[in-house]
Amino acid sequence: MRIAVLGTGVVGRTIAAGLTSLGHEVMVGTRDPSVTRKRTEPDRFGTAIATWLSEHPDIGLGTFAEAASHGQLVVNATSGLASIPALTSAGTPHLAGKILMDVANLLDFSHGMPPRVQASPEASLAERIQQTFPTAKVVKTLNTMSAGLMVDPGVLAGGDHTVFISGNDAIAKAHVAELLRSLGWRDIIDLGELSTARGTELLLPLWLSLRHALGLAPTAYQFKIVR
């Protein structure tokens, strides 16, 4: 499948590499590819993005619009606060009718660490994206864990933990569940309509507290729904 991954941060890179290793044709979208290609200094994610791109020759790089045009499925892996502008830049026609897999969280890092979570029981980023791009089929998933676990759940407890799906389109959710299974996910819970993404976006404050309380690497803990 041709897949667009919007965002060049650790989440975008990890998902792009994971999906490429499964044989998908991935293009990463960024605001200005010429600027991205010049970034040769290591950044806060470690490897410089230009170095990372040279290490992943199978992964394309384009503007948000070029990537979205390429993708039969589009992954929103941008920072939550930048998601609506990035998707606007990608362009409504390039999102129309496509599955838009939203893995982002509204984390505000402008006040230092830990980031402030801009979520509430009355609203979610996923719903705001759906309202802004009504012809896209938004499916919220994977936003409740570290990037490394998203594409390789087996590295923790043999994959014995849970991923959630929220969305208004049942067929889109079935496709996303299939993609998740291909990544190794076994415990996939369909929470229902996209409004249930409020619940998963609201897991972030606890996720951040746990990181501090447990003193573990972000890939070393995860939520599981025991039943």
Add this chain to the structure above:
Amino acid sequence: MRIAVLGTGVVGRTIAAGLTSLGHEVMVGTRDPSVTRKRTEPDRFGTAIATWLSEHPDIGLGTFAEAASHGQLVVNATSGLASIPALTSAGTPHLAGKILMDVANLLDFSHGMPPRVQASPEASLAERIQQTFPTAKVVKTLNTMSAGLMVDPGVLAGGDHTVFISGNDAIAKAHVAELLRSLGWRDIIDLGELSTARGTELLLPLWLSLRHALGLAPTAYQFKIVR
């Protein structure tokens, strides 16, 4: 230990019975015991409270103030929206220096089911209680699950799931952890300061979605932190 359990709903009743069965001297606190004793019609929790009281002769009933005065430890098991008035009625002197175990959630049932969760990443009920009663030692715990699991975690998956603790007083948290262990809890995570209760109070929207999505009884599922 002499324990006060404030609140006569399903959470209060379940905790009162559970702690009594461990040998503690429990007094349940309510606004007006004479009114409570006259309630002989089955209510939304099933058994009428007067019937329940007659079935639990070891459990005392008093005003919020009488119960709080009786308790060396006070459990806030009132409805979250009624907690501050109930604790005010209990009286600051009866809470001073005591562990105040807060298991409540801000659920607004006035708009029907599911209830609206009045929590946010910027505030928690637990912190508001601590601010209002600064001499109490507030410890938030047990608010992320069904009442039945609170006092009997072993009924689900042999107890292989997680309970969280938040609070500013380390000794108070150690006492609460000991109480939790006596109830059968094995996986107890101390999240840190009371502000981390924001994270656990924000689990409620997902908890409510899961109940609908899984179609399970409330005691048949629970959060576990895999690590």
